[in-house]
Amino acid sequence: MRDIQNQDDLYLLVDEFYKKLLSDTSISYIFTEVVKIRIEEHLPILVTFWSQAILGTGGYVKNLTQIHLDINAKEPLTPELFTIWLHHFNQTVDENFEGEKAEQIKTQALSLSTIMQVKIMQEKAQKL
Ligand code: HEM
Numbered sequence: 122m123r124d125i126q127n128q129d130d131l132y133l134l135v136d137e138f139y140k141k142l143l144s145d146t147s148i149s150y151i152f153t154e155v156v157k158i159r160i161e162e163h164l165p166i167l168v169t170f171w172s173q174a175i176l177g178t179g180g181y182v183k184n185l186t187q188i189h190l191d192i193n194a195k196e197p198l199t200p201e202l203f204t205i206w207l208h209h210f211n212q213t214v215d216e217n218f219e220g221e222k223a224e225q226i227k228t229q230a231l232s233l234s235t236i237m238q239v240k241i242m243q244e245k246a247q248k249l
Contacts, residue, residue: 124220128172134213134226135167141209148205155196175226189237190244198241203234 125131139160143149152158166181173181192198210230214223 122219125222131168138213
């Protein structure tokens with residue numbers, strides 16, 4: 122198996138990842154009901170994001186944590202949902218790629234998911 126090398130690889134990765142997310146009813150409702158994503162617009166944004174994070178290309182300028190705080194305001198993004206998200210993400214990486222970048226992308230996903238959950242908990246605490 123080879124490592125993640127370019128944007129085509131990232132496209133394959135996010136495409137396969139979202140197939141898993143959207144076919145798992147324990148999380149798919151967030152993407153189909155809470156935020157009605159348009160997959161053909163969503164996937165290229167994800168590629169830009171991961172390309173910046175992993176391949177150092179730049180081009181992603183939005184506040185990712187705030188985007189997820191906004192989703193959480195509509196429907197709670199629970200620790201269970203983050204666990205499911207990470208499970209599908211790591212599995213998709215492991216099924217398709219192997220190497221330094223593959224490890225890096227899983228580490229980044231875990232650290233971002235931790236940051237998002239901390240912000241979500243902080244916001245919740247402020248409202249009490
Ligand atoms: C409970 C776990 C998660 C759920 C349910 C979730 C759900 C979503 C949804 C519904 C969107 C679309 C938002 C919109 O278009 O308004 C989105 C965007 C996105 N998510 Fe997540 N997400 C989760 C965790 C993560 C994590 C851990 C990462 C990063 C490692 C991530 C990366 C992204 C990116 C890059 C976008 C695109 C943002 C943009 O449009 O600029 N997500 N997510």
